[in-house]
Amino acid sequence: MSEGYLHSQYPGKMKASIDPDAYDTVLDLFNAKVTQYADKDAFSCMGKTLTFGQLDQLSAQFAAYLQNETDLKPGDRIALMIPNLLQFPIAAWGALRAGLVLVNTNPLYTERELEHQMNDSGAKAMVVYAGMAATALKVQSRTAVTRIIVTEIADQHPPLKRLLVNTVVKRVKKMVPDYDKTRTTSWRRALQKGASFSYRPVQSGHNDAIVLQYTGGTTGVAKGAMLTNRNLIANMLQSYEFFGLALEDGQEVVISPLPLYHIYAFTVHCMVFMYTGNHSVLIPNPRDIPGFAKELSRHRFNCFVGLNTLFVALCNNESFNKLDFSALKLTVSGGMALTHAAAEKWHMVTGCQINEGYGMTESSPVVSFNPPGFTQLGTIGIPAPSTEVKVIGDDGQDLPSGEPGELCVRGPQVMKGYWQRPDDTAKTIVDDGWLLTGDIAVIQADGYMKIVDRKKDMIVVSGFNVYPNEIEDVLAGHPAVVESAVVGVPSEKSGEAVKVFLVTNNAISDDELIAFCREHLAAYKVPRLFERRESLPKTNVGKVLRRELRTPQ
Structure with missing residues (x-):
């Protein structure tokens, strides 16, 4: 199905195509927009706001620090390990600069x-949040990392509040394990040093990778998707065509609870709303629903960017239900499937429909979206401008509308490839640029699309990808586990939950297994549902049949 086939439904509002060469680099975009919107609010967090002009100044200071106080050269990689704090956009744009x-x-x-x-x-x-500094230091000697810059939660706030908040987090809440400060540089020291130098502009190439966004792709092996200037500019402009049906440039307040280190939030808040000059309110800890609702009460917000589990949790909170939603014009959903129940409850509470989209890390990420005012609940909308989609059968042949098959995508937002993994790239991007998504979809006669199944076994827990192979590999390291198989099961709380079917050689409790997994896996990957079996169903060549395990007995 060719690009632009549906967009004529929105004459004068939505373009059928975009120009991915409108800006040569994201820095050209940045320089233009921080000048155009210099006095407009760009990001807020915990009561502190940065204008676009201040973001320009602070990111230049950080860039100058990197250029003059480290041995980093253009093209070197820098890891950002920061939750939703003002430090993230400063560090991200400073590093890119x-x-x-x-x-x-x-x-x-x-x-x-x-x-x-x-x-x-x-x-x-690395630029890391202080709570993770101890972990970063433990792995440093086994990596190429030579510089660790540590930031505390309130480092961008005025002195008194900074001292109070950072002390409470460290001393009262015990959220910052002790670490050797002599082996790190403080964030504030880095900015102070940078202020004493002049930033020297650096330009990357239009097709150079500027972001490595890690994903398991269609397997559990974490790979870095190489996203170029062109990819990110294209997806920014594609997303803008959808968002522009509901939002005005330079006028909107956007609630930003999803982590900026995730490509969905990164593209939306650091790219699209940079382009439009809109104000993103960063939520550091959206799991604290009462605190989240309290923060929302301070803003007359026009747009909310979230995902299914967050919509459900908020709608179940009494304080959230009492908020003023009269200014809310657009709610964006992505990262995991939106349920009818969550969408209907959100609409009932807020008066605003949820517009669901679909994407992948490998596509920067937006592939499709429900145009505001033209939403079809239960679908992932229509393809973004300048995006082609098709579905194919197991034999690789194109299928007609209405037939389920693997969704394939082609457009300027499709990644350059996987970092240093040409074989994996060749398996994922095929036949003149088609990206194999691994998801089974149906393209309706009207052009809207539905995801009906997944070809891959990935589990999505609260918007985070969890790969069964990784958990099975960890469990294989426990002496009591003979074999295991991991599947995703429905969960009201997180969309999906991780369940393990396992064969053991002696008695071991669920709590012991959970504790073992916690030593090796991030919290959202740790399984809490276990079912013992005498054996696991397998094919005649010994491959575990996860599909049978997903089917209730």
């Missing part, structure tokens, strides 16, 4: 996960 490649890194990673990502990316520096 210094010509570095961003490696967005989950602050929930264990030592094992962090070590793999640092070694695979070859990152030479």
Whole structure:
């Protein structure tokens, strides 16, 4: 199905195609927009707001620090391991301005996960939240990382509040394990040093990778998707065509609870709303629903970017139900499937429909979206401008509308490839640029699409990808586990939950298994549902049949 086939439904509003060459690099975009919107609010967090002009100044200071106080060179990788704090956009744009490649890194990673990502990316520096500094230091000697910059939660706030908040987090809430400060550089020291130098502009190439975004792809092996200037500019402009049906440039307040280190939030808040000059309110801990609702009460917000589990949790909170939603014009859903129940409850509570989209890390990420005002609940909308989609059968042949098959995508947002993994790239991007998504979809006669199944076994827990192979590998290291198989099961709380079917050689409790997994896996990957079996169903060549395990007995 060719690009632009549906967009004529929105004459004068939505373009059928975009120009991915409108800006040569994201820095050209950044320079234009921080000038155009210099006095507009860009990001807020915990009561502190940065204008676009201040973001320009602070990111230049960080870039100058990287250029003058480290041995980092353009093209080197730098990992950002920061939750939703003001430090994230400053560090991200500062690193890009210094010509570095961003490696967005989950602050929930264990030592094992962090070590793999640092070694695979070859990152030479890290900017980490203080709560993860001890973990970063433990893995440093086994990686190429030479510089660790540590930031505390309130480092961008005025002195008194900074001292109070950072002390409470460290001393009262005990959220910052002790670490050797002599082996790190403080964030504030880095900015102070940078202020004494002049930033030297650096330009990357249009097709150069500037972000390594890690994903399991269609397997459990974490790989870095190489996203280029062109990819990110294209997806920004594609998303803008959808968002522009509901939002005005330079006028909107956007609630931002999803982690900026995730490609969905990164593209939306650091790219699209940079382009439009809109104001993103960062939520550091969206799991604290009462605190989240209290923060929302301080803002007259126009847009909310979230996912299914968050919508459900908020709608079940009494304080949230009492908020003023009269200014809310757009709610964006992605990262995991949106349920009818969650969408209907959100609409009832807020008066605003949820617009669901679909994407992958490998597509920067947006592939499709429900145009505001033209939503079809239960679908993932229509393809983004300048995006082609098709579905294919097991034989690789194209299928007609209405027939389920593997969804394939082609467009300027499709990644350059996997970092240093040409074989994996060749298996994922085939036949003149088609990206194999691994998801089974139906393209309706009207062009809207539905995801009906998944070809891969990936589990999505609260928007985070969990890969069964990784958990099975960890469990295989326990002496009591003979074999295991991991599947996803429905969960009201997290969309899906991780369940393990296992064969053991002696008695072991669920709690012991959970504790063992916690040593090796991020919290959202740790299974809590276990079922013992005498044996696991297998094919005649010994492959475990996960599909049979998913089917209730």
